[in-house]
Amino acid sequence: MKLPRSVQGLVEQFEKLPGIGPKSAQRLAFYLIHVPDYVVEDFSQALLNLKRNTRLCTQCHNIDEAELCLVCSDATREQSVLCVVENPLDVIALERTNTFKGLYHVLHGVIAPLDNIGPEQLYLRDILDRLDGVTEVILATNPTMEGEATALYIEKMIREAGYGPEEIAISRIGHGLPVGADIEYADGVTLSRALEGRRNL
Amino acid sequence: MKLPRSVQGLVEQFEKLPGIGPKSAQRLAFYLIHVPDYVVEDFSQALLNLKRNTRLCTQCHNIDEAELCLVCSDATREQSVLCVVENPLDVIALERTNTFKGLYHVLHGVIAPLDNIGPEQLYLRDILDRLDGVTEVILATNPTMEGEATALYIEKMIREAGYGPEEIAISRIGHGLPVGADIEYADGVTLSRALEGRRNL
Numbered sequence: 326m327k328l329p330r331s332v333q334g335l336v337e338q339f340e341k342l343p344g345i346g347p348k349s350a351q352r353l354a355f356y357l358i359h360v361p362d363y364v365v366e367d368f369s370q371a372l373l374n375l376k377r378n379t380r381l382c383t384q385c386h387n388i389d390e391a392e393l394c395l396v397c398s399d400a401t402r403e404q405s406v407l408c409v410v411e412n413p414l415d416v417i418a419l420e421r422t423n424t425f426k427g428l429y430h431v432l433h434g435v436i437a438p439l440d441n442i443g444p445e446q447l448y449l450r451d452i453l454d455r456l457d458g459v460t461e462v463i464l465a466t467n468p469t470m471e472g473e474a475t476a477l478y479i480e481k482m483i484r485e486a487g488y489g490p491e492e493i494a495i496s497r498i499g500h501g502l503p504v505g506a507d508i509e510y511a512d513g514v515t516l517s518r519a520l521e522g523r524r525n526l
Numbered sequence: 527m528k529l530p531r532s533v534q535g536l537v538e539q540f541e542k543l544p545g546i547g548p549k550s551a552q553r554l555a556f557y558l559i560h561v562p563d564y565v566v567e568d569f570s571q572a573l574l575n576l577k578r579n580t581r582l583c584t585q586c587h588n589i590d591e592a593e594l595c596l597v598c599s600d601a602t603r604e605q606s607v608l609c610v611v612e613n614p615l616d617v618i619a620l621e622r623t624n625t626f627k628g629l630y631h632v633l634h635g636v637i638a639p640l641d642n643i644g645p646e647q648l649y650l651r652d653i654l655d656r657l658d659g660v661t662e663v664i665l666a667t668n669p670t671m672e673g674e675a676t677a678l679y680i681e682k683m684i685r686e687a688g689y690g691p692e693e694i695a696i697s698r699i700g701h702g703l704p705v706g707a708d709i710e711y712a713d714g715v716t717l718s719r720a721l722e723g724r725r726n727l
Contacts (some may be wrong), residue, residue: 327596328618329579329580329589329590329591330579330591331572331575331576331578331579331580331591332576332580332589334572334575334576335572335573335575335576337572338568338569338572338573341565341569342554342557342558343553343554343557344550344553344554349545351615352544352545352615353543353544353545354576355589355613355614355615356543356544357543357573357576358576358580358589358614359634362577364542365573365574365576365577366573366574366577367539368539368542368573369570369571369573369574370570371532371535371536371538371539372536372539372558372566372567372569372570372573373566373567373570374532374535374536375532375533375535375536375555375558375559375566376563376566376567377532378530378531378532379530379532379533379559388530388533388556388559389530390530390531390532395528412556413556413559414552414553414556417529433560
C-alpha cells in the first residue's frame, strides 16, 4: 500500500535529514497530520526564515542575521586572539564555557580528501587577511584525523606567509581525558594523548 | 551566547517533534543552513501540502487525498470483514502483509483516561453505522493496557447495539511471541499470552 502523495512527500523530506531513517520519517509525518494547522504553518515559515534571514558574518563566517556577528561586533573582545573552529555549533559550545574572550574564525568544514573537500571549499585562505595585530591563533578543529590535518595545514599556511613563532603563537586545543572520564575505560589513543599533554603541578 | 533568531525559531519547531531533543534539533537546523535553498523550500512546501491535501476518508477515517480512501473505494475488498485499528500507520503495516482483504476502521487513538481521551474523542461510535452486512469485526488495537480496554469497549458497544455472536463474530488479533523471538528472553506477560493462545497442530 502506498502512502498518500502529500504524506509521502513529507516523509521523503524528513528522510533527507541526518540521523532520521525511513521509520522515524514516517512517524514524524503522521504526527504532523494530527497537530493543528498553525503548528505546521509555523514550521513551514521557520524553514523559509532560516534561509531568508541568516547570513555568514563577513569577518569570521559565523552564522548570524547581521553583517557582523555578535562576537565580531563586540569591541570588548580581545582582537589579538583568533580561535579557528570547524562549525558555528563549535562557537556556541566554546562561548558557553565563558573562558574564551577572543575572536573566532569558522572554516565551515575540514579538509577531507575522501569527500572531495579541499582547502578551496573552506573559509581557510582568508585567515591570512585577519592576522594583522593577532598574536595567537588557537586551532580548535576536532581531534579527528581530518581535524588534525586541517590544523597542520593552517599552521603551515600561516608560517609560510611569513609569520614567525615570535610574532604569532599557534596552539592546538588540549587533548586528553574528558572531565569525569574513567582511565580504565579510556581508549589507547586518548590515553597516550593525555600522557603527552601532562602538566606540572 | 544566543542563537540567531531565525535559527532558534527552527530549532524550537524541531524540538516540538516527538523523539527529537534539543541537541538533535540544533543539529538539524544547522544542517539545513548548509543545504541549497531549494531543498529547504521543498521541505517548507511539503509541510503545507500535508495539511492542504490530506483528508480523512469519510468511511474508515484512514488518511488519503480523496473522499474515499484506496481501500474503501476498492470494490474487490471483502465488505463483510472490518478491522479496527488505532492509527493510519497500522493500516499500512497490515496492508504490507497482504493477508487481510477486508475493510478498515481507524480510531485515531485509544481510550486513555489519563490523557483525557474518552470514546467521544475517537472515531468509535460510528463503527455502529458500518455494521450492515458485516459478519466479522477484528479488533487490532495494540496489545497495551489502553488498546485492550478499547477493544473490550468496542466489543461491548457492538453487543449492546443488539448484534449477537451469531450475526457478527468479534475477534482480537493474536498475542504471543513474535516470529524469530527467543523464549528465553520473552517477558512473562507475552509468554503467558503465548500459552493461552496455543493452537492444536
